[in-house]
Amino acid sequence: MTGMVDLLVIGGGINGAGVARDAVGRGLSVVLAEKDDLGQGTSSRSGKYIHGGLRYLEYYEFRLVREALIEREVVLEAxxxxxxxxxxxLVHSPEQRPRWLIRLGLFLYDHLGGRKRIPGTRAVRLDRAPEGxxxxxxxxxxxxxxxVWVxxxxLVxxxxxxxxxxxxxxxxxxxxxxxxREGDHWVAVLQAQDGTTRDLGARAIVNTAGPWVEEVLGNVAGVNSSKRIRLVKGSHIVTRRWWKGDHGYVLQAPDRRLIFVNPYFDDLALIGTTDIPFEGRPEDVxxxxxxxxxxxxxxxxxxxxxLTPADVEWAYSGVRPLFDDDAAKGASAVTRDYTFELDGGPGRAPILxxxxxxxxxxxxxxxxxLARLVPRFPGMGGPWTATAPLPGGDMPGADFEAWFAGFHxxxxxxxxxxxxxxxxxxxxEADALLAGAGGIGDLGACLGGLFHEREARWLIDQxxxxxAEDMLFRRTKHGVFLSxxxxxxxxDWVAANTVA
Structure with a gap:
């Protein structure tokens, strides 16, 4: 066995990365293992929103909406x-919901989360305003x-x-x-992409494998679970933008879903999402x-x-692993809330x-x-992430535009x-990326569009x-604009400049 750590986190999507960050900041020793690239699954295929979930109010999920609304402000600061x-x-369609119901929902949306930096709601007459x-x-x-766009x-x-x-x-x-399990700890076998393996001891495991959470429990840890997930496919399309302004639109679909039409970069539109039950391998979505x-x-x-299918310039799809709280509900009505299952009693290493x-x-x-793991680690520190900036986010007053003026x-x-x-x-951190450069020539060869070698090497090293997919579609979105x-x-450049 190559060592013992407090926590092994399985799954490098947003939840796994968040747990690893929080835990190590509380003083725990942590290993985060992800079978693919970080965020390669669900976490890079979202609608790009930190949002309260306006539609969830219809299902009386007030706690979830309030928690999510508060998090909008946290992410803006971090x-x-x-x-x-x-x-x-949000365009009003009388066939879907009455206007008074939307107004009530938006009143709650404005007041549940204690807005600080986010403006409130106002009515718009589309027959008089440019948005119409x-x-x-x-x-x-x-x-x-x-x-909040993100x-x-x-973020992962x-x-x-x-x-x-x-x-x-x-x-x-x-x-x-x-x-x-070996008594009060786990022994896990980790296999790298080149096939090499190592044994790792861990006093606890956190399973944040998303669509693969049941697979990790049953096939990896040999644990039976009473909880289940429902896989729901959500897809987005990208087209050229057909409106002016930096606002987006929200459309009420006949099936009562809300479809988001977002400005994407300078002249594109990101549209979604669908909500379809999914069966099969999440990797194949x-x-x-x-x-x-x-x-x-x-x-x-x-x-x-x-618009026609010929106008679609790019599309992506992801599988959302939703907690199966009621098998009779349609995909759109399944809760977006989370829950946990803790396996392990006195003297037995826990898996959460x-x-x-x-x-x-x-x-x-x-x-x-981590609150569920306090009995296992009574000496760990308390919550700390609510006020801590993420790397590159330490800007005075969290004011991007003011900081950008100085950067340029x-x-x-x-x-x-x-x-x-x-x-x-x-x-x-852009200053560190550019350190020592005195002109465009110091950025190395242009690999296409705005993508230069210096940035590519940063992505490899840091x-x-x-x-190429890591670089072009997750670390950046250069790939959207390249032929x-x-x-x-x-x-070809990546193959010549990286070691697998």
Whole structure:
């Protein structure tokens, strides 16, 4: 056995990265193992929101909504480079919900979470306001409210990086093959991508494997569980943007879902999501033509611009592992709340499994998970993450624009689009990425678009990137803007400059 740690966290999505960060900050020794890349599954395929979940009010999930609304403010403070308020225009469709019900829901939304930095709701007359220019004339009323946009994959990464710099061992592409109890601790077998294995002792395991949580319990740890998850597929499409302004839209679908139409970068739109029961391997999830048609039909019923499948420039799909609280409910009605199962009594090493949850509540899930482990680690510290910035987020007053003005003044030779890219991806760490550079030539060869060798090497050295996909679609979104030939060139560069 290669060593003993307090906590082995299995699963490097947002919940696993959050638990690892929180635990090591409380004084526990931690290993985080992820079988693929960090955030490769569900956590990089979300709608990119830290949000309260307006629709959850219809299911009376007031505690979940309040917790999520509070977390919007926490993330804005912790990672101002990744997160910012986004104004959303909820178009009123009388066939779906009465206007008084929406107004009541938004009143609760404004007041449940103790807003500080996020503006409140106001009514919009679409037949008079510019937001209505692209909306069909049949829709005359709307409500404008705010949620928080976030780069989901980088939020995962920054939690993992903070865990690592505080002393955790973070092991992407490392599968936990097996785990067996030996009295008051576990002995786990970890297998790296090259096939090498190591034995690791752990006083406790936290299972945050998401869609694979039951597999880890049954096949890896040999533990029977009374809880189940339901897999739900959610897909998004990306098109060219057809409206002006930095606001988005929220559309009420005939099945009562809310469809989000978001500004994405300078001239794109990100649209989703669907909610379809999923069976099969989560690794194999893909966008279906029926989902594309579903989203386009809703868009075309609200907007004057008619879109077809040919307008879809990119699409992605993810599997959400929802806690199965009632098998009779439809996919849209299954709770987005989380729960835990703790296996292990006196003298037996515990394994704590997380079921459900969502991107927004990852930090509170982490706190709740560690609260369940206090009997095992009575000496560990208390909660601390609510006021601690993530790497790159230590900006005075969490004011990104004020900090960016100083950043661009320090690097005046950077073209504005490239400066904003570095600032948004890396925050205050962008200065370290650029250290010693005096001009564009010092950034190395351009691999396509805004992507230069210097950034690629940072991703390898500092952020565990090992493939072109890691770099182009999770650490950054360069891949959205590159041609297939340019992506192939990046893959060739990665193959020549990394060690598997």
């Amino acid at each position: 990672a101002p480079q990744l997160a910012w308020p986004i104004r959303l225009v 220019d692209v909306v069909r004339d049949a829709y005359t009323h709307a409500f404008a409210y705010h949620d 780069d989901d994959a980088r 990464l920054l939690n993992a990086r903070d865990a690592a710099r505080r002393g955790a061992e973070v092991l992407p592409r490392t599968r936990v093959v097996s785990a067996r 893909a966008v279906g033509r029926d989902e594309v048609d579903y989203l386009l039909n809703i868009l075309n019923s609200y907007f004057k611009t008619a 499994s997380a079921f459900g949850g969502k991107l927004t509540t990852y930090r509170t899930l982490s706190e709740a998970a 003044a320090r690097w005046p030779w950077l073209p504005l689009p490239l400066a904003r890219h570095y600032a948004r991806c890396y925050g205050t 952020e565990w990137a090992r493939t 297939p030939a340019e992506r192939d060139r990046v893959a």
